Amino acid sequence: MNQVPNSAMIEMRNVSKWYGQFQVLTDCSTRVSKGEVIVVCGPSGSGKSTLIKCVNGLEVFQQGEVIVDGTSVGDPKTDLPRLRAHVGMVFQHFELFPHMTITDNLTIGQIKVLRRSKEEAQEKAARLLDRVGLKQQAHKHPGQLSGGQQQRVAIARALCMDPICMLFDEPTSALDPEMINEVLDVMVELAKEGMTMMCVSHEMGFARKVAHRVIFMDQGRIIEDATRDEFFGTPRSERAQLFLSKILSH
Amino acid sequence: MNQVPNSAMIEMRNVSKWYGQFQVLTDCSTRVSKGEVIVVCGPSGSGKSTLIKCVNGLEVFQQGEVIVDGTSVGDPKTDLPRLRAHVGMVFQHFELFPHMTITDNLTIGQIKVLRRSKEEAQEKAARLLDRVGLKQQAHKHPGQLSGGQQQRVAIARALCMDPICMLFDEPTSALDPEMINEVLDVMVELAKEGMTMMCVSHEMGFARKVAHRVIFMDQGRIIEDATRDEFFGTPRSERAQLFLSKILSH
Amino acid sequence: MHGDFDFSVLVDSLPFLWTGLQFTLKLTAVAMLGGIALGTLLALARLSPIAPLARAASWYVNIMRSIPLVMVILWFFLVIPLITGKPMGAENSALVTFTLFEAAFYCEIMRAGIQSVSRGQVAAGYAMGFTYGQNMRLVILPQAFRNMLPVLLTQTIVLFQDTSLVYAIGAKDLLKAAEVAGKNYNRPVEMVIFAALIYFVMCYSLSFVVKRLQQRFAFKR
Amino acid sequence: AQDLGGTLKKVKDSASITLGIRESSLPLSYLDDKQQPVGYHIDICNRIVDAVKAQLKLPSLKVTHTPVTSQNRIPLVTNGTVDLECGSTTNNEARQKQVAFAPTTFVTNVRMAVKKASGIKSLSQLNGKPVATTTGTTSVQLMRAHEKGRSIDFKEVYAKDHADAFLMLETDRAVAFVMDDNLLAGLMVTSKNPNDYAIVGEVLNIEPIAIMLRRDDPAFKTVVDDAVKALMKSGEIDKLYAKWFMSPIPPKSANLNFAMSDKLKELIKAPSDAPAEAYNKKQ
């Protein structure tokens, strides 16, 4: 297992967020070091997706501070598009652009945001497609691939932008059981290479294998924030225990 | 574990089905005895849903024969509504009627199909709601319940019709991980009471616990049809072995 | 007049009908392209977080959608010259009116189209580092347009039929041409039946295209 | 030279003049089979345009044609789209509040057309029967007044244009069609069986028809009036009348055979732009 380096890549301090009257996040603080892999879990509606989207400013929060690689996300002066370009994100439903070929999906961000030349972008795209095992599919449209293939493309797309860290929001929960592993395998490899990752997931096998820390959320609060061994050994909160027992039985 | 009684409830003989040129089912035969619990599994698109829908004539097939409780489903003379009234079915996406209250969902079939009086139907509905632990929700609409609760209502709705057997099509695959168990618990209980069940599912824990036999399908064919112990012990086909290994790892 | 239709006048009046049809087609094309362009801008305004802009756009759309087209045509034709002091001519007036009027309808379609693009897609675009403009142009509008293509075309069929209402200001479209020919040869019934046939064939062909598109989309998704 | 204002200035500045034309007011103003505007009033308007050219010393003056309808002709003249309306407009008091008229160049009598077979000869035979007329024409008011005066009751049916109204007569939706007699003659002669119809009954109204121009523009009106009066004085107008009302005309070479009325003869001798009310009060 990797070591946990020490300089902070993502730092959240007392983040709170409301939708109108309804408080989705309450006072959430945590810290992800460079090279660290964090798995976030918790019941549905507990605010996991919202939390992770606060990291690259896809959701605005009303209180607290989020700092990514030294830049404050909430600061109105921050150039958000530029920050986001270097924070890779992978969604539950892949969110490939259906009207573009796989190659175009992988190059458009490089060309329009990073201002790379078309040739350079295509070369990079080809290299990363090969890496996720999908070189053959470059000319197809997303609708022509299986879910597992689409999610691997989505990971490659994020990697094309040379991200300094990656966010995953339940990347396997929309997949057929057979396809979950082909995606998890890519993620395990990424983790082993030392990519900083924050990953919402219920795949406890994956968490066991690569996570340095596990965060457990309930009702908008971070209830547990423990190392993997502590978490799977003796999770301290009752709620987390109940949750684990439900997820792991049968 | 229950014994396997011997009289046939469902009998399929060489069923084949085409969508235009495309053959979805090829020569499928199996037999479900009274009181038996069968789990059907296999990769996506292998024809599991189609197979199970042939049992109550929701899908028409072009060749072969399906006999349910002595009645031939494919026979044009068969009164299909009447047959279906006594074959309970539970769908992946619950398919409760969104514009009716839970009680109305449970009584409409009894009143319109079985011609029970409103009082009788309501009484039965209340009893079954109670059984699945949802007495409190009777007056609500489906949209106001969680997925797990909706699926339990769907099971209660099927039970209201006094079914002679139950068909399940991936009843837990649209549920949040936390809710899977509350549905499986109801199903385990049903199985233990001796209900004849044919169940498409990837929940191998469930299969291990209650199935008498496991059917494995691939590309429209029944590849394995084995007792539970045989299946989990040494599945004979390579395909099934590969499938199991993918589903069970991580 | 049972059975004594005289269809020979149709041949004599073909030049009449052809000029009329030309104008009908031109009006349809201009109003469709202009209407979609303007309608898309209106839709962006309606969805914009700038409240006064959104409100202004929504007023424009709702007013246009509550008045019969004939009335709008008459209004533009009669009142605009009174205000600007510059006459515009029936055909130009029709082109302007139809573009502005149809923009309200295309706006609602494009708004639905933009909203039909899932929040996930929008988030994915931003997550890639796109600005608002880039995200609209590269991710949202292409999908909105594709999702709505059948509806946009259906509206165009309605537009094509509505061009018949320019009779109100005396611009000569297909129906008007048929009527004029009908009057000058005193064979109105034959002329109108013939015009109905032309309308039907053109609209039906277009709606056939729409159906094909819908099937292809349903298949792809 | 002299101080130009109003229409003349506008025409001079733009070097173009716009004529309002009707597309099917046979034979006053309509389109022939090549879709060119032709007719009695078109010919007269062309003479007026010649006079304007001479006045402004603009031989290359551009002439454009804009089709107008009975609904929009007055707004189009007042808002400046059309400089001279060469159609079939009745000169009456209400309209004189909005526009001005050239001297009357045609006089029509409002009467009715019936099928000969019906045996109808007089308005009084129409009691309780469906009578057609065209929406938005003066005939509507005349019928209303006539009913009130004689306490009879027509079942009026309204058509959106003359052709539809004649179609109502043709298909027996109506037993009579009340309209300007020259229009009735035009519709009858181009119909499938011209001999089935007749113009009968009392004259409901005498209406002066004239070319229309903008109000309060004396300089332009003088040019127009003089041009028309010159036609009348030289007798040229009789030739034009004969060309359009007494000879075969396009598109189907039919001959209306519609002799000049005494009233019009009087008006050619003493040109006037008095409104319809002036004639009918005298009666």
Added chain:
Amino acid sequence: MNYHWNWGIFLEQVKGGDETYLNWLLTGFGWTVAVSLSAWVMALALGILLGVLRTVPSRALVAAATAWVELFRNIPLLVQMFLWFFVMPELLPADWGLWVKQEMPAKEFFTATICLGLFTSSRVAEQVRAGIQALPGGQLMAGLAMGLTLPQTYRHVLLPTALRMVVPPLTSEFMNVFKNSSVAFAIGVMELTFQAKQMQEDSEQGIETFLAVTLLYFICAFSANRVMAVIERRTRIPGTAADVAAQS
């Protein structure tokens, strides 16, 4: 702007009659409402039936309903109006035709209503079909699996949700009926547009006339919109996305 304004025109007497122009406009308003509402009732009933027929598993029924829809929606309303009024009676036996043309009470009204009703029915049918087809396929299956017959499934399961879903597009159709009724003037129904033309011709006060008539049409369309909004609110299903959105 050398237009001669006269806002008092509405209270002036019409030429050769003893009503005011206001009376004319109000009569026109009455006919507009009458034609529109009757046509709407007809269009709804027929449209729902046809929309259902376009989704049933019988090729013949689907083809028949499709032919109907294509016929009535691909010809401009103005043209259809003409055909119903002038051509249809000629296709009847001669004495029936004559009855329709001369004796039938309120013949313009009925012709206009039928024509507008059929035209609109094709549009309603399209919406209803789209609504039914937008339902998750499982709903039909669930109804049938319960033992309901196909008609029962439509009646109790599919239509109640499909119709709720298409209330917004039907709102525009309802508004359209009022607007489209203006074409009925072409066959002499004395509705708003007809009266507007009469009044403009009679009074020569075009702008005042159009302003008043536009306002009356606006009132019609706006009321239609409000009525449908109330229906939408009353029939909202608790717990659905629309309901949640409305609550917050």
